[in-house]
Amino acid sequence: MVSHSELREIFCSADAVCFDVDSTVIREEGIDELAKFCGVGDAVSEMTRRAMGGAVTFKAALTERLALIQPSREQVQKLISEHPPHLTPGIRELVSCLQQRNVQVFLISGGFRSIVEHVASKLNIPATNVFANRLKFYFNGEYAGFDESQPTAESGGKGKVIGLLKEQFHFKKIVMIGDGATDMEACPPADIFIGFGGNVIRQQVKDNAKWFITDFEELLRELKKE
Secondary structure, three states, X not given: OOOHHHHHHHHHHOOEEEEOHHHHHEOOOHHHHHHHHOOOHHHHHHHHHHHHOOOOOHHHHHHHHHHHHOOOHHHHHHHHHHOOOOEOXXXXXXXXXXXXXXXXXXXXXXEEHHHHHHHHHHOOOOHHHEEEEOEEEOOOOOEEXXXXXXXXXXXXXXXXXXXXXXXXXXXXXXXXXXXXXXXXXXXXXXXXXXXXXXXXXXXXXXXXXXXXXXXXXXXXXXXXXX
């Protein structure tokens, strides 16, 4: 069993930190916001709840929800410009502090790349450090499905991405931070997982995470002690 001080030590000496996006880096669930914007909010949030509970595979849940939303390219762009996602308090400072320490920061999301890249730009995270699902559109802008070859389209996809990052960049210590069960499942291969309950508390994560926080300020304080 890893002690709390060992967890803190790993976090403070990590060479890469990966964040989930929906309900972690931002306050909302991107797919639910897109559904609301496209007029099918209630039906899709019910599906999201079922997906979170692990009742269906991630890819099946994503396929089902997107088939209902059918978002066009224009709707996705309008959502970002008219209802941009809200950053969670403290995330900007935390990411900036990690970057000043030359820690690589990645966003790994089961959400959509166009929305996640917008979030990344607000945090000075390069688009190359973003792993998310790609929506596909026909030439006229209508919804044409999503790129099923992305690792984030699968159950266990976040762990796959972290495994690839370790292989590619030879990181010694990778930390995964997120609110959901899919984030917790990414450890291993992540060296530690920090559960985040600042926007929504998922009981399974709160009960099982060895380190659970509700405010990014706690992590910032740890870094500043160094």
